[in-house]
Amino acid sequence: MAKQWFKDSVVYQVYPMSFQDSNDDGIGDLNGIKQRLSYIHHLGVDVIWLNPIYASPNKDNGYDISDYKNINPIYGTMKDFDNLLQQAHQLDLKIMMDLVVNHTSNQHEWFKESRTSRDNQYADYYIWRDPVDGHEPNNWLAAFGGSAWTYVPERKQYYLHMFAEAQPDLNWENPSVREAVFDIEHFWLDKGVDGFRMDVINLISKPEGLPDVPSPVTSGTTMDFVADGHRLNEFLRQMNDDVLSKYDTITVGEMPGTTPEDAIKYTGLDSHELNMVFQFEHVSLSSNPDVRFGKWNDAPVKLNDLKVSLNRWQSELDGKGWNSLYWNNHDQPRAVSRFGNDSSEFREVSAKMLATVLHLLQGTPYIYQGEELGMTNGHFEEISQYEDIESINFYQEFVNEKNIIDSHTMLRYLDTMSRDNARTPMQWADKPNAGFSEVSPWYAPNVNYPEINAENALADNKSVFHYYQKLIQLRHDFEIIRYGSFESVDTDDEQVYTYRRHYNGQALLVINNFTDQTVIRNYNQNTNKQLLISNYAEDQGTILRPYESKVYLLTK
Structure with a gap:
């Protein structure tokens, strides 16, 4: 397998509005990010992905861009960006911009x-x-x-x-639109940015004739129907030919509704389009059985469903394409609340377990700000506490307009799935406003910031932060983690997720208990084994304590 720098990298996602306020206006900004570069560098990552910082009316928190070549004044100036880029590069941190051109x-x-x-x-x-x-x-x-x-x-x-x-x-059928987009990409790449995350890029080619969606019609079925249009490969190849191939970039395309077969077409080793895709399959599990409600539900994700999804992407892209690995981002609830256990008893150990599952897979891992601290969902109790246009619109539609769901139930769904769960300010310290700002922030911090914050995590060598550090270092140190092939183990096990990785005569055994129970599992692993990492202090062999993870390096 070809060794390219993006395959060796770990990406840290920064949501600028909620990361660090430097000028006491309650909104995170570029100079705030610059102040925290040493923290990001200390974590050990290689790339920073910035959510949109362009000029915008902020109807969708920056994903509605009014000028692609200027910085939104709430974040600072172009000079501030240039300084941030320069200082990041001095720390060997690359910068990936968010490109919104659908x-x-x-x-x-x-x-x-x-x-x-x-x-x-x-x-x-x-x-x-x-x-x-x-x-x-x-x-x-x-x-x-x-x-x-x-x-x-x-x-x-x-x-x-x-x-x-x-x-x-935008009408991508118009060649002038494509030329204008490519000009924007040249502008930023010539500045020295290192690549792009491309927002819903598989929607740029619409179905010929724009036909009706076959019933039942929901927002989700519409999205799937529109995605992956007949000219998408053509448009992405032209983008690569005219722009991306002329730079040494990292590119990831957000592609709702895409499949492994589709992803290989766009990111295949010979496709000359993108490096990898963000797919939604694993974060779309447990959608509401009533199709009218789409993703809005509070049912827990079944481990076997999760394994089927992750295993499929690992197996089908191996040697053909490249995976992006993520649990959460600015559009998803907090991982430890959705897939783990955010109770005081199990939050840290389950956050470490989820990190182990992800970082030992093949692909480029993405860490969303605060994930490395085990930050949780906001657990809001009133609709007035929400800011996200999606959450507010669907509450209005389902509860107030159509009266097809009661307020209490919809608030449970929002508590589980709202994008606002990821957008509360970064929790830096047990200080007013979580150390994010000296004034009242644009969005209230999670009330648990006195306990869950970076200052506490850095001072505790057993913290979630330090566990992420170790995982990142292991990925940098071991080629088997980056390039090894994937083998599923006990796929039908409803409590434990186990898999092996294989590379150049070595093997990894990765064991993860997804329950709050102690269970026994014996995988007959080779006696020549080395415990690389675990979220418990001592190894008890076949005994798996609640949310226990352990990774063995096996040699013949």
Whole structure:
């Protein structure tokens, strides 16, 4: 297998708005990130992924971009960014930008011009359609609720927005749009950034003719129906030919609804498109059996379902493509609350167990800010405590408008799945506002910050932070962790997730108890074994304590 630097790397995701405030306005910023570079460097990662920092009205927290070549003033200036990039590179930390080019803000100059008439320079930069019998052009629903179409009287047409009304979709069929996007990529790569995470990039090619979604129609089925259009490979190859191939980059495409077979087409060793994809299969488990509610549910994820998903991606991409490995990000609830146990008794040990599962797989691991501390969901009790447009819109739709679910149940669903769980301020210390800001933050910190914070974690050599450090160092030290093939063990075990990795005559045995019970497992491992890491102090052999993880290096 070819050894490329992104395969040897670990990525740390920074959500700038919630990371560190440096100018006492309650909002995280670029200089705040710069202040914390030593912390990120100390963790041992190689790449920082920044969520969008471009000029934006912030209708979707920066994923509605009004100017791709300017910095949002709430985060600072372009000079601040240049200084951050320079200092990160001095610490051998690479910077990956978030590229959002399926859609723009409706405040972008392109859209402002496009909506005025059908015959100006930007008229076809977006997807416009005439009404059909006085209604929307088709039955597509937006990811954030409601119709995916909004009517503009000036043009007497509807425009498509797969997300919020304020996020019109670009028309990638127009060569001028592709050239404009490639120009943006050149701009940032010429500055010295090291790559891009590409937001919902598999939506840029829409189905020919924009036909109706076969029933039942939900926002989720619409997304799956629209994804992976017939020209996607063509567009990504052109992007690679015209831009990416000219730089030494890391590229990951966020691709909802994609399969391993699709991912190989986009990230295959001979595809000349992207390095890897973010797939959603494992974080979409336990969706609501009532299709109207999509992801909104509070049912726990079944371990066997999780294993089937992770195992499939490991096996099918091995030697053909490359995995991205993640539990959570800015769009997902906190991992320890969703897949582990965030009680005071088991939070730390289950957070370490989840980290072990992920970091011993083949692929590039992604750590979302605060994950290395075992930060938890917010466990909010009122809808007024939520900020996220998706959470608020669906609460309004299901509870207030359609009256198809009661408020208490919907709040349980939000408590489990809302994106806001990941967006509370980073917990730096047991100080006012969690050490994030000297003033009241844009979003209230999780109330558990006095116990769960970086200052405490750094002072405790048994903390979740130090465990992540060890995992990252092991990945850097052992090629078998980076490149070894994957073998599932006891796939039907409903309590323990075990797998082996194989490389150049060596093997790893990775054992993870997903329960709060003590269980016994004997895998007849080779007696020539070395315990590389465990989240308990001593090895008790076949005994697995609650949420215990252990990794053995086996030699013949």
